Amino acid sequence: MSLLDQHCTHGAPALDAPELATLLAQLPQWRLDGNRIVRNYEFTNYHETIAFVTALAAMIHLEDHHPEMLVRYRHCSVAWTTHSAGNVVSMNDILCAAKADALYDERTRA
Template sequence: MSAALPLTARHCTPAAPALDDAAIAALLAQLPDWQVDAGRLLREFLFRDYHETIEFVNALAFMVHREDHHPDLQVGYRRCTASWTTHSAGNKLSENDFICAAKADALYAERAGA
């Protein structure tokens, strides 16, 4: 994978290594709606109703299944919070987390425009 490719064009890799603080900061700068909290990359997505929330969750589930990198999700009536770490990197952040976060943003933007 080339670092020149946008995050949404990259794919998760098995056994991705943990990132250092500088790499995390550089990748986080590309994802303005995300934050690192307690070592996890997280974002809350907001929706008009439960049906829209579940549509997003289903689309997200399909994407993360293809990437084989699954988030923790909290689902409510009009919101979904996704958070990632990488188990194989000792539950620290890896590039895989940022790839999936960028793809989740793209799914959200796609649905917001629908």
Template sequence: MSMLDMNCTHGASALAPAEIAARLAGMDGWAVADGMLERRFAFRDYHETMEFVNALAFMTHRQDHHPELKVTYNRCTVRYVTHSAGNQLSDNDFICAAKADALYAQRAGA
């Protein structure tokens, strides 16, 4: 089952470094920075940026796994970490990253 088809779970365990590396290998644009899973998304303008942010907010609310966001005119940086796993990365972070990628791809095709 792909990360895109999964849903976040409460009590997710922290991943080992090898597990993080394996998951990261299949995710273009994502990197680990300061212990968080991070990607910067680019848009044409503020309107597109905010459309993405609102769609992301809806998805993350449904997953009950909320990112740290930095929003500017035509960029949005998304950062995930699982606080309940001791501020470590868990499958929840990669699940939401995959879903964020799908939202971005969907908007790019619109």
């Protein structure tokens, strides 16, 4: 089943290092930064950045899994970690990262 077809689950456990490496290989723009996965999205202007953040917020609400975000004029940095799993990366983070990438691709496709 595709990452995009799955949904976050309450109590998702931490991923071990081999699982995380395998899953991150499917998300090449994401990098492990300590106990979280991080990606920076780039846009041509602030309006596009905020439109992406708004679309991302709708997905976040549906999945009930919330990232840290830093919004700038033409950039939005997103970081996922699962607090309930001990502040480490879980499958919920991977699923939301994949969905965020799909939103970004959809919005920036020319």
